[in-house]
Amino acid sequence: MLNLAAAIESGTLTSTKGEFVKTLEQRFAEHLGVNHVYACSHGTAALHTAIAAVDPEPGDEIVTTSITDMGALTPIIYQAAIPVFADVDPLTYNLTAESIEAVLSPRTKAIMVTHLFGNPCRMGPIMELARSRGIAVIEDCAQAFGAEIHGQKVGTFGDVGCFSLQQGKHITTGEGGLVASNNPDLARRMYLFINKAWGYGDKNPDHYFLALNYRMNELTGAVGAAQLAKLDDFVARRTRMAAMLTEGLQGLPGVSPPAVDPGFTHTYWKYCLHVDGSRLEGGLDALAGRLRDRGVFCAPRYIQKPAFECQVLRDQRTFGDSRFPFTLARPEAVDYSRERFPGTYAALASVLVLPLNERYTDEHVRQVVEVIRTAVTDIAKD
Numbered sequence: 001m002l003n004l005a006a007a008i009e010s011g012t013l014t015s016t017k018g019e020f021v022k023t024l025e026q027r028f029a030e031h032l033g034v035n036h037v038y039a040c041s042h043g044t045a046a047l048h049t050a051i052a053a054v055d056p057e058p059g060d061e062i063v064t065t066s067i068t069d070m071g072a073l074t075p076i077i078y079q080a081a082i083p084v085f086a087d088v089d090p091l092t093y094n095l096t097a098e099s100i101e102a103v104l105s106p107r108t109k110a111i112m113v114t115h116l117f118g119n120p121c122r123m124g125p126i127m128e129l130a131r132s133r134g135i136a137v138i139e140d141c142a143q144a145f146g147a148e149i150h151g152q153k154v155g156t157f158g159d160v161g162c163f164s165l166q167q168g169k170h171i172t173t174g175e176g177g178l179v180a181s182n183n184p185d186l187a188r189r190m191y192l193f194i195n196k197a198w199g200y201g202d203k204n205p206d207h208y209f210l211a212l213n214y215r216m217n218e219l220t221g222a223v224g225a226a227q228l229a230k231l232d233d234f235v236a237r238r239t240r241m242a243a244m245l246t247e248g249l250q251g252l253p254g255v256s257p258p259a260v261d262p263g264f265t266h267t268y269w270k271y272c273l274h275v276d277g278s279r280l281e282g283g284l285d286a287l288a289g290r291l292r293d294r295g296v297f298c299a300p301r302y303i304q305k306p307a308f309e310c311q312v313l314r315d316q317r318t319f320g321d322s323r324f325p326f327t328l329a330r331p332e333a334v335d336y337s338r339e340r341f342p343g344t345y346a347a348l349a350s351v352l353v354l355p356l357n358e359r360y361t362d363e364h365v366r367q368v369v370e371v372i373r374t375a376v377t378d379i380a381k382d
Contacts, residue, residue: 003222013218015039016200021221027228028178032153032161036187037180039221040194043142043164045214046177048075050138050160051110052211053181053189056081059328060109065095066306066344068114072140073307077318080325081109084333085308090346091259091274093117097125099343105330110136115144115154117353118170118238118267119260123149123157130158136186138162143269145170146235150263155180160190165220170234170267170358171227173220235267237358241365242268245356248369253380254279255287255372272302273352273372281379288352290375296368299353306344308336 007013007020015021021039029037040046051062058080064073066085076083086099093116100111111130113121123139130137137158141147145163147154155161160183165176181187192199197211216224246257256274260266277283288300311317314336316326326334338345354368 003226004219007218007222010218015215015218015221016195018218018221020218020225021216024216024221024224024228025178027225028163029180031228031231032156032180034156034161034180035182036184036190037178038187038191038194039216039224040177040179040214041216041220042071042175043162043166043169043177044071044075045194045212046142046162046164046179047072047112047138047140048078048212049177049179049190049193049214050162051075051079051081051112052193053160053179053186054110054136054138055189056109058325059107061105061107061330061333062110062112063100063103063108064112065114065116066308066341067093067116067303067347068140068307069142069303070307070310070312072112072114072142073313076112077312077325080328082107082325082329082333083313084108085306085336085341087341087343088347090343090350092119092121092261093272093347093351094119094121095126096122097129100126101129103333104133104135105333107330107333108133108135110138111158112138112140113158114140114142115147117258117272118144118147118269119258120144120147120149120154120264120266122261123154127157136160142166142169144267145231146265146267148265156182159183159186165224165227170238170269171224171231173216173223173227176216176220176224177214234358237360238268238356239265241356241358241360242266242271244362244365245271245354245369248365249273249372252373252376253382255376268356271354271356273354275300275350275352277350279381280376281381284350284352286379287375290378291371294371294375296371297355300351301348302351302353303348305348306336306341 142164199205
């Protein structure tokens with residue numbers, strides 16, 4: 001509230017002249033340990049800005065994941081590029097270097113990975129693959145604030161890291177986004193793309209290329225700066241609650257806690273159980289029903305279907321009747337045959353998403369554990 005009052009009293013609500021958005025950018029750069037951070041209007045804008053920064057030619061391909069939000073996909077199409085889906089690991093729900101390599105082509109301009117639910121992708125092999133081919137890497141960290149691999153924060157492995165401040169994320173401003181990079185050229189293009197490509201501060205400024213106004217306003221920046229100060233505490237609370245869940249659910253038949261690689265720090269946007277439905281009477285749906293009946297909200301199958309089954313992609317519904325840019329796509333790039341995505345379908349068929357946030361108490365977690373243990377025991381086949 002103090003930040004908001006100060007922003008209002010300043011009489012300056014645009015980030016081009018105010019201080020709060022700049023403060024948020026500076027502090028988040030220090031938090032990540034990167035040279036450049038820019039704030040924008042929302043998480044989709046952050047991803048759009050990153051894609052625009054790598055500047056694909058029409059028909060170029062961006063490799064991405066089949067389990068993600070549409071906000072990570074439509075920006076690819078708006079930049080006239082083709083989203084090419086790689087399969088996921090059915091246990092972590094993340095892309096792997098092997099699944100990415102299987103769909104690379106000479107037209108691949110970038111790889112966009114999503115650290116789903118806050119569990120980091122295996123960035124070492126992914127970066128090795130990308131660097132060997134000269135391909136840019138964009139990290140979608142919308143669900144992964146504070147996640148680390150051997151002490152290094154996600155969002156700093158690739159060429160650009162993208163974060164969302166939407167309601168429900170680790171920290172929030174309602175809507176808002178952040179892009180981060182150590183690459184000065186990409187950073188310059190991101191700054192310009194957020195600002196209609198107008199060269200603020202240049203000797204002879206102009207609108208240099210096609211771009212939008214994705215600026216964050218000062219009121220949002222004021223909230224963001226206050227939220228950022230709480231991030232480490234929020235992450236610590238979430239990881240502690242998740243550890244309690246994992247310990248409490250050990251040994252249940254047909255139910256496994258999230259798969260986290262050694263040295264990786266999962267920061268639990270959500271807590272996901274991997275369920276072997278064949279070991280439970282009624283399978284995943286029966287378990288979900290019993291949890292809901294006992295007051296534990298849960299979401300079986302997360303987004304229900306792979307992203308490429310959504311109408312906009314399945315029917316290539318884009319600009320008028322044009323189907324552009326899919327008219328430029330290789331047939332193999334838009335082959336969504338089920339047999340090409342065994343990991344994706346296996347992952348969605350087995351995931352049970354539980355909410356988790358920093359306001360949970362130990363008693364909340366103990367109650368959730370008790371309900372799950374009772375439900376699984378009641379319907380276990382063995």
